Amino acid sequence: MFIFNIGIFSIFAILATIVYCVQKTQTKNIMSPDYDLTQYQNPLFTVDSVLFTILQDSLKVLLVKRANAPFKGRWGLPGGFVDVELDDNTDMSALRKIKEKTSVAPQYLEQLQAFSGINRDPRGFSVTLVYYALISPQQVATQIDSVDDVRWVDLSEIPDLAVAFDHKHIIEKAKARLQQKALYSMIPVYCLPDQFTIGQLKTAIEAIIAKPIQRKSLVRRIEASNMFEALDEKVKSGGRLAQLYKLKPDVDIVHFERNLSLG
Amino acid sequence: MFIFNIGIFSIFAILATIVYCVQKTQTKNIMSPDYDLTQYQNPLFTVDSVLFTILQDSLKVLLVKRANAPFKGRWGLPGGFVDVELDDNTDMSALRKIKEKTSVAPQYLEQLQAFSGINRDPRGFSVTLVYYALISPQQVATQIDSVDDVRWVDLSEIPDLAVAFDHKHIIEKAKARLQQKALYSMIPVYCLPDQFTIGQLKTAIEAIIAKPIQRKSLVRRIEASNMFEALDEKVKSGGRLAQLYKLKPDVDIVHFERNLSLG
DNA sequence: CCTTATTTGTGTCTTAGGGACATTATTAAG
DNA sequence: CTTAATAATGTCCCTAAGACACAAATAAGG
Structure with a gap:
């Protein structure tokens, strides 16, 4: 016993x-x-995205009302933690979060840079890997309009808006990168529907770099880059009908050797 | 009981x-x-650096023999985990690790990009934030020569070398970025001692982009950028004495509007 | 001291591609 | 048919890189 x-x-x-x-x-x-x-105390690691589009001839960024602390209720960038089960890499984390908010994949997605620091998150040392992305407004219109925790914000409103974390600073960095890239590449097309006119592209570029450009220079680049093909279709524009273009399938983005001038 | x-x-x-x-x-x-x-299983997060210099007129990268698993004994990039006690942000982590291996701070340090994935580290999903850096060989010469777990490796040797993780791929990406940047900026000066000749700068640029450039174009850029000042000192060069230059204090790196041509 | 090889420094013409702007072509509205 | 509006194109200008010749300065060798 x-x-x-x-x-x-x-x-x-x-x-x-x-x-x-x-x-x-x-x-x-x-x-x-x-x-x-x-x-080693592994830092907090998140992935955020700055999603741009052109709406009403001006550059907008997608903000999301935060559902959780910290900064609950404030506007912030779409993003969050990596889900090791769902994401093969951080690109997919970014994509997944963007899809959650817009229900579609952006036409262009690229890493911007990581932002880190001991003070940028009240929970401690944190790193956020930031992507920037471009999408045409048509693709997301219905989705965005039906919810009130996701909003296209004009870049001019950002300075006066209360934004979570250092996201205001991040948005400025993303904008600067986009502006720079618009000077030597055609990425602004990714803010447009897949069929577009030269006038629309000109407007998009001007919205991004906040300077007028020469239509002729744009035409020359469209020729030289060989990235586009003219459709046998024209479209109304308030004057003479405008030629429609589209990206050739599977083209690489051409980088021009000279920048457009910043006057 | x-x-x-x-x-x-x-x-x-x-x-x-x-x-x-x-x-x-x-x-x-x-x-x-x-x-x-x-x-959320927080991913493994590390910071690594690709440190470049010009040695014997060719581009070298600093590799470190790994003291620990995984890939113990193989060559890899200097780097490691963030130390929240010592580092205010990831820039300082990169700097700290570089100093551990070279005992000096590089003249130029910039974020390259993050590399991530489920398979790049046997321990699981990992993210490494990679920096690239430039340093003059004189600054590190004595330190490097005295140890055998740190080595300047010529870029031509990399393809045939067994390198840890995806570091081979990372080095290629860093090289591509450096090459691109050499076409529209003067960053190659950061591979030189702080007093240098136009000939040395020309050699450095050519080592980086692997193409000859026009000396005249370089002279024009030195003038136009207004980044440099001529010292009242000349130095032997195998022919006519060469003018010494140095960077003006606290200058910003100028970005030229045109690239040097890639022939 | 003179010649030669070598590298630096400069002058100048060419070339590529963006800037500016005029001119023509189309379309809709009145 | 005229006018306003935008698209499309032609032409000249301007800037900065490429190409290359040539002069200047230095060391080595005779």
């Missing part, structure tokens, strides 16, 4: 102890095959 | 169980002030 008691309870006790110890060492083993990773 | 037995062992058992449970819930509480962060 005594033996039995020792047996039954000690087994229980030992089992519990074993579970605890296994749990501990497992954690240690997973985290430290050779290093002791536990000494 | 029976009671006693129940008492002593069950207390033991219950204690162990309590310890285990407290451990579990504590972990949960720390991680979830508002979200449930535990549902």
Whole structure:
């Protein structure tokens, strides 16, 4: 009876102890095959995106009303944590978050840069890897209009808006990169529907770089880049009918050797 | 006796169980002030750097022999985990790691991009934020020569070398970015000592972009950029004495509107 | 001291491609 | 048929890089 008691309870006790110890060492083993990773406090890591479009001839950015702390209720960039189950890499994390908010994939997606620091998140050292993306407004129109926690915000409104984290700064950086890139590439087409006129492209570029450009220069680049093909279709424009163009399938984005001038 | 037995062992058992449970819930509480962060497995996050220099008129990259698994013994980029105690942000992590290997700070440091994926590290989903940096070989010469786990590797050797992780791919990306930037800026000066000749700069640029350039074009850019000042000192060069230049203090790096041609 | 090889520094013409702007072509409205 | 509006194109200008010749300065060798 005594033996039995020792047996039954000690087994229980030992089992519990074993579970605890296994749990501990497992954690240690997973985290430290050779290093002791536990000494490093892995930073908070998120992926955010600055999604741009052209609406009413001006540049807009997609903001989302935050549902959770920190900065609950404020506007911020769409993004969040990586889901290791769903995302093969951070590109897919960015894409997944954008799809959650717009229900479609953007035509253009590129890494901007990481922003990090000890103070940018109240929870501690954090890193956010930021992407910027371009999409045509038509693709998302219905989706956006039906919800009130997602909004296209004009870039001129940003300075006066209360924005979560350092997202205001991030948006400025993304805008600067987009502006620079608009000077030597055709990426602004990704803000347009897949059939577009030269006039629309000119307007989009001017909205992005906030300077007028020469239509002739644009035409020359369309020729030289060989990225586009003219459709046998024209469209009304308030004057002479405008030629429709579209991107050739599977073209690479050409980088011109000269920038458009910033006057 | 029976009671006693129940008492002593069950207390033991219950204690162990309590310890285990407290451990579990504590972990949960720390991680979830508002979200449930535990549902997200935070990815492994590291910071690595591609440090370039010009040595024997050709472009070299600094590699470090890995002291730990994974890829123990292989050459890899200098880098590692963020130390939240020491680093205010990831720039400082990169700088700290470079200093550990070279004992000096590079003249130029810039974020390249993040590389991520489920397969790039055997330990699981990982993200590495990569910086690239330029330094003059004189600054590090003595330090490097005295150790055998740090080495300047010529870029032509990289394809045939066994390199840890996806670092080979990362080096190629960094090289491409450096080449691109050499076409429209003067960053190659950061591979030179702070006093240098036009001939040295020409050689450095040609080593980076792997194409000859026109000396005259370089002279024009030196004039136009207004970044440099001529010292009242000349130096031997195998022919006519060469004018020494240095960067003016606190200048911004000028971005030219046109690229040098790639022939 | 003179010649030659070598590298630096400069002058100048060519070339590529964007800027400016005039002119023509189309379309809708009145 | 006229007018306003936009599209499309032609032409000249301007800037900065490419190409290349040539002069200047230095070291080595005779």
